[in-house]
Amino acid sequence: MTTPLFRVRDRRGRVLAAGMLALSLAACGSGGASGDGGPTTITFSYLWSGPEAQALEKIIAEFNASQRKIVVKGVSSPDTQKQLASMASAGGAFDISDNFGSNVGAWAAKGVLEPLDEYMSKDGFDTADIVPAALKQMTYEGKTYSLPVATHSFQLLYNKKLLAEAGLKEPPKTTEGWAAAIAKLTKVDGDGNLVQLGLGNPESNSTFTTMGYQFGGDWYDTAGRPTPAAPGNLAALRFYTDNVTGKYGVDKVRKFTSGFGEYASPQNPFYIGKVAMVVDGEWQARFIGDNAPKLDWDVAPLPHPAGRPELAGTTQLTASTLFIPRNSKRKAQAWEFMKFLMGKKAMAEFTFALANLPSRLSLLDDAKYDGIPRFDPWLKALKSPNVKVLASMPYSQEYTTDLTAGFDQVTRAATAPDQAMRSVAEKAAGYAK
Template sequence: MPKNLSRRGVLRAFAGGSIGLAVASLSACGATPKPAATTAAQAGATSGGKAFLNYWTGWSGFEFDALQKIVDKFNAANPDVFVNMTTVFGQYDKVLTAIAGGNPPDVVSAVWLQQLVSMAARDGLIPLEAYADKDKIDGSAYFKNCWDAWHYDGHLWGLAITVNANVLAYRRDIFKEVGLNPDTPPKTITDLDAETKALDKIDANGNIQRYGLMPGGLFWWGLVFGGNFYDENNKKVTANDPKIVEALKWMLTYAKKLDITKVEAFQAGFGDYMSPQNAFFVGKEVISQVGEWFISFVNKYAPGLDYDFMSAPAPDGGRPDCTTFGGSVFTIPKGAKNPDASWRFIKFVSEDENMGEFAFTIHNIPPKTKVANESRFIDDPKFKKCVDLYTGKNVFGPPKTPVTDFYFTKMDEAESAVKHGTKEPQAALDELTKLVQDELDKALKH
């Protein structure tokens, strides 16, 4: 199961795409890479003087089509600018390579939030606060944590038009089948452990036929347990926070209980995630880590399914109703030929009407409070549960470091090593802390 719980994170996980080398190349290129030769269109103007913007997006399929409607709307309303949208779905390294090579698109929203600070710190983006100040965009319309996440080192580096929440989807019908009350899902880790055990179905040979939950994604669960991954004031990586160690030890109990090798053999037989054969839909997985976007998956592939959402149960001293968020951010790369026109486009797609239209079509949460609380979103009780998480105190974006993408990659590796029994939780997280701190120290020197 993909550990990045946004809808686009799921798609990104299936598409692949190596970005590490491209991020490194940004650093290697220095502060101001020289632009490569460009065509007239790439230079920011057509022969008739109209500004021509190349916009690269990570959305594809029906999401691309939904966004194209907004692009067409902008082009119709702005006769002096033409936006040409291209998807780089599955080719995310292309974005960073283009910026590093000095021949970037004019607008890009295939920049993941966990990469934003890295790109900004390496002088790959244009700060936007002057534009925002001029247009009186001060963050008051946005969820506070979202607005804060797009800032680093005193600058605003981008805006998003969709965000996601982390929740657990659970099969109400299977809860009933084993004698659990689906109207009162577990609220604590102790209750979750007991109920998932009741939901597990293992045959006489010890093979898994169904499991209640296989927790994955240490970043979310570490926060749920009350941990902190980064001390921003002191620039210190804290992956070995005792609460995070506790979370990883807890995740290990599931890998041992179910036997990680049998779990992987079981998961190898799962049907396509985006199909009626999704493991949750066919009852092989009773509780699944998802987001609000999952509602549209169910509607499309398993209409009528008896399921609901719950927030992650927390231990004593943990964080109830905890969610992380990430996703993509609209940015203007360094070297864009017409940043004023680029900003006009970003401002346009961020307007309430356009943001709401797109977010509703793809079933994501708008990062503006008023838009997110429109009846078309919150009339669905499941969607409302996700929106309500953003009004709480336990809402977290990725750590603001120039090496967060590296941090997340190595965190996944540490989690896997622990689950497979090759490392102990404390040792794995001590090693992770040192490894990422060394990378961070090097990045901060540049």
Template sequence: MPTTTPRRLAAALAAAALGLTAACTAGGGGDQSGSGPDAGEKQTIEVWHGWSAAHEVKAFESAAAGFHKAHPNITVKLVKDQTDERISNAIRGGNPPDVVSSFTTDSVGQWCQSGAWQDLNPYVSKSKLDLNQFPKVVQEYTRYKGRRCAMPLLADTYGLYYNKALMKGEQPPKTFTELTALAKKLTKRDPDGTIRVAGFLPSVQYYEHQAQHLASQWGAKWLTPAGKANFAGDPAFRAYLQWNKSLIDWYGYNNVKKFLRSIGQEFESSNPFEKGQVAMAVDGEWRTKFMQEEAPNVDYGTAPAPVPDGQQARYGGGFVIGTVIGIPRGAKHAQAAWEFVRYLTTDTTSLVTFANALGNVPTTITSLGSPQLALPPQFQTFLQVFKNPNSFTTPPTPNGNDYVVKFQQFVQDQWEPGKVSDLDQALKDLDGKVDESLKLAGG
């Protein structure tokens, strides 16, 4: 995802998107791949994307220029800094652009089910596009119930960052038991318990340590095969919560809150990992670019995030999510739009240009191995995690990631502060709330 959109706001953006479902439910079914002028005719397509920083916009412009060189009859008009809400409003109003891009996969379920974003299966079939050039996890988060309404355009992959100076020769942990022991060993505190250096902060309020990212390391199945909430049914959630609370209690909840209030912003040089206030942290691949620019003197390494004891065979995988691109219902130049989407998501030069400029993971297997990738050595971890068959994502639903938001709120507001007396009942209650929301959304 782009550096100008904080990933910690993804949950809030997805929650806001819940209100967009009704705006995108009317019509839109069927094969629209033959609508509009033939791709070989002279025409101009309009493309909306969310990037806004100068270097990000320049990267997109370079990719569009490469497409125009290959398709000189198609001129591309780029419109930057567009949000999911603006996209959905344009579709609802019957005046959408030809191509749309979103930073989050959270709305894919909504867009696919409602037809707000066209089903791309007919386009894929006609162009004989081989989807196996994308890793399995990418294929999963760009479709919903067999309907592929999006294509992948760059990815965010999560792993473990560690400060080598603070580690003092220790190797990065591979299990959560090892992580916990090392976190305690590396933590430095004042006599009153105030945390000066945190070995590892388990709280979901710490940047990318959101429940979505860490609970998934336990192999948690967020939904049942029938599409219902699975918090009470999957013991992985209980195991994650018990680990989370145990380490928070070791620090002391009030000390954790105090530390969280004292640290800087995630996407500024005051980030505590960049300042040596945190020894280990789970974060996305984009942090390598921030380290280059904001903390070049910090000696750090990267590794896959840990897994629970007994699940060592899954080590090497990690949480994956990414930017998606598609063709909205009512696009006036659908055939030319598909040529642009196909080029942008499969052309190795284009993907590598994007990856180099934004510090994100390119999304085809060929681009992952391109010698033109010019990224820090620590970035290699994320390329390997992305390709690992044990990597995973959270499943799409017709109301976005509402189930993730509700679990995050539960952990933050009830579990970590110690307000839950009966965890089994609390998880059953949470299942009920999620299922009710899914039912209202048509799930």
């Protein structure tokens, strides 16, 4: 998000499908101080599950052991609809939770998030160490409503073996070189059917929004108003149609991609050599090790137009955030736990376990991340002045929905990029006021 386009399981392994787990008072507990003056119990309801939840529970245990005033009870509940319903009720089921930076504006506008500025000011919590682009998404109308416990960015992943077979000694550095590489890495059989694609994963919102930034575009103006038809955005969409669907035929591309395996599985098309290059996030450093350990791959900065060297190092950032619901009865205790999670030790431990990027600038050179293969390019990317982030506004989800529809029209060749984005702009004019 953003905003990434989440499927049943998003790219970081979180199960977000509604109805899978319910936030119930019985499961989460109402917390509170014990009758004998003992510690206050707070509930941390988080979206992570599986190995990610296990890593988080370890950090929760460390916090509980570090002091005697607060006991945190962790509950894995990967259902954002239940999460929001609890926050809108008179008595919530949890005291701290996580979500994505793209939702901060919408949820703050609903009045369901607790502003954090007074807590930060009182404790001298310094945000200077937070990646600026990530912090930008945490605020709404001058107040801070969330903090980024992890960040995510996008780079160019490529199959080294396939590039070598195509006579390419290195990954493309410019978008012009990228176009040439896509052509060399796309193969068809004797019947004209695709058997290998030079560039994959165009069905994801994050691919197209990231590409828009690569070409010098932006999806919001400085006032936070949607700008889907910005010239750079259109150039990115035309790049895809010119070099993939328009060149090889949308029907043949869709026929080929319809047989692709699941994203987070050994059948991912990039893992098995059906796709030579993808624009993807840092979690792939762990996913590939788990699902395709023999894959000969590497990662490089995203290409930029040859005539725009100032765009070198461009990437899109998304954030996993922590927040306190407005209806929590134990906000002070929740803040103490949030500070612990935002500390260097806990953040490094957590992001390393998930192969996510830290939000603290001081952790980007931490030797701990040397243990994740090919992770350094993503870490270095967060130091770039060209880290871009989608604005988080009350209408961001509506905008994402309209962009998704527009991108789908482009990938299906139902509508030309210019027309598709003008249509989105017309819709945006109705909710951007």
